[in-house]
Amino acid sequence: MIHHHPDNNMLLEYASGSLNWAHSIVVAAHLQLCPKCAADLKLLNGIGGNLLATSAPALASAPEQEKQSFEQLMQRIDSGNQSFDAPEAPEQKAPRTALPRKLAKDPVFASVPPVVEKLLGQNSALRWRRLSKGLKEARLKTGQCQHEVAFHRIAPGNKVAEHDHRGTEITMVLYGSFSDADGIYSRGDFLVREPGETHRPTATQNHECLCLSVVEAPVALTGIMGKLVNPFLSFRPQ
Amino acid sequence: MQASDQARNDEWSRLLIRVGRHRDRAAFEQLYFHFSPLIKGFQFSRGGQSSAPEAADELVQEVLFKVWRKAPSFNPDKAAASTWIYTIMRNCRIDALRRHGRQPDTDESLNVEDIWDDSQDDQPLIYLQQSRSESAVADGLQSLPPEQSHVIEKAYMEGKSHSEISEELGLPLGTVKSRVRLALKKLQSTIVR
Numbered sequence: 001m002i003h004h005h006p007d008n009n010m011l012l013e014y015a016s017g018s019l020n021w022a023h024s025i026v027v028a029a030h031l032q033l034c035p036k037c038a039a040d041l042k043l044l045n046g047i048g049g050n051l052l053a054t055s056a057p058a059l060a061s062a063p064e065q066e067k068q069s070f071e072q073l074m075q076r077i078d079s080g081n082q083s084f085d086a087p088e089a090p091e092q093k094a095p096r097t098a099l100p101r102k103l104a105k106d107p108v109f110a111s112v113p114p115v116v117e118k119l120l121g122q123n124s125a126l127r128w129r130r131l132s133k134g135l136k137e138a139r140l141k142t143g144q145c146q147h148e149v150a151f152h153r154i155a156p157g158n159k160v161a162e163h164d165h166r167g168t169e170i171t172m173v174l175y176g177s178f179s180d181a182d183g184i185y186s187r188g189d190f191l192v193r194e195p196g197e198t199h200r201p202t203a204t205q206n207h208e209c210l211c212l213s214v215v216e217a218p219v220a221l222t223g224i225m226g227k228l229v230n231p232f233l234s235f236r237p238q
Numbered sequence: 239m240q241a242s243d244q245a246r247n248d249e250w251s252r253l254l255i256r257v258g259r260h261r262d263r264a265a266f267e268q269l270y271f272h273f274s275p276l277i278k279g280f281q282f283s284r285g286g287q288s289s290a291p292e293a294a295d296e297l298v299q300e301v302l303f304k305v306w307r308k309a310p311s312f313n314p315d316k317a318a319a320s321t322w323i324y325t326i327m328r329n330c331r332i333d334a335l336r337r338h339g340r341q342p343d344t345d346e347s348l349n350v351e352d353i354w355d356d357s358q359d360d361q362p363l364i365y366l367q368q369s370r371s372e373s374a375v376a377d378g379l380q381s382l383p384p385e386q387s388h389v390i391e392k393a394y395m396e397g398k399s400h401s402e403i404s405e406e407l408g409l410p411l412g413t414v415k416s417r418v419r420l421a422l423k424k425l426q427s428t429i430v431r
Binding site for chain 1: 276277278283321325332347419422
């Protein structure tokens with residue numbers, strides 16, 4: 001049972017498409033495990049649908065021009081791969097990316113939500129870095145540099161050193177559970193910590209704990225992340 | 239939503255089903271000429287570069303292309319036609335913004351549809367019947383106080399985050415958040431009622 005959810009504000013930003021890329025990834029992972037939030041999302045998408053249905057229609061260009069645009073679209077549809085024209089079977093979804101064999105054997109990755117599985121497929125060589133005793137981190141490439149997205153692994157029963165955050169930190173539990181002074185968090189739970197809120201997570205005794213976390217990237221990027229940034233390009237991460 | 243609006247939404251659903259099942263071009267044409275001015279109208283409410291007519295035309299083409307391709311997976315029990323098309327449009331807008339801001343040599347990573355996917359729709363709808371809640375949302379939206387509907391419209395139509403809205407309106411972030419929450423509470427209560 002999931003007890004901690006993204007708030008309505010964050011879900012609305014996700015539904016309206018204004019939530020940043022990294023936060024959207026972790027919200028998507030939560031939605032894939034949480035029927036309650038998935039139901040709330042239907043309402044939020046429904047708001048978008050209603051606003052679209054009742055938006056003031058833009059004045060049409062000349063009818064011939066509209067007709068021409070339509071013909072262009074039909075040409076594009078026809079000229080595309082012939083298979084586009086055959087009805088796509090509704091169940092035909094993107095095939096699930098197979099996990100790299102090494103990860104597939106690891107129980108903590110056994111039943112991650114689809115968006116995390118996709119991330120794993122694109123980050124097959126996870127580089128675990130030991131942050132402290134019993135706590136490891138592997139950063140993930142997600143196609144943006146505004147936030148650091150990472151897995152954190154806490155050994156069974158291990159206490160993480162008390163820490164603060166330089167910016168908002170979002171953590172979602174993917175496997176096992178951990179607790180801090182405020183409660184116990186297990187699979188699917190979604191936590192937001194603001195800067196200045198310190199906490200000291202402890203993994204439960206019998207299991208390892210795996211979390212997906214997102215934290216604002218430092219202003220001055222260093223290390224691996226820094227090398228990815230080309231200083232000659234103005235880059236607007238999204 | 240008036241009963242007639244509901245019937246109209248049902249009509250768009252029927253057309254979408256015909257496009258999906260029978261690749262019905264006449265049905266698709268009707269959808270195209272109904273939704274393209276709405277999509278443009280929605281898009282024009284964004285300021286700046288993205289409200290240029292070419293950008294709006296491009297968006298229409300992209301959205302309707304996807305509507306044609308995805309129509310076979312449209313399920314009217316899960317979403318109204320306008321909501322289904324809205325989610326396709328939202329994803330196209332996110333995609334366009336991303337392509338605009340991306341470094342050419344950045345690795346291709348997750349796609350928009352990996353993150354804004356519709357797999358959560360596979361879960362059984364344990365709440366109300368979809369069409370009823372859709373019309374309740376429409377009624378609810380119309381009865382919101384202006385300061386609440388204003389932030390909701392900014393979020394959806396202009397694609398602004400809460401902090402962007404707070405900057406633009408010169409309101410504390412907490413005020414924007416609470417207006418959104420109040421609006422949602424009201425909408426939720428109209429549905430449950």
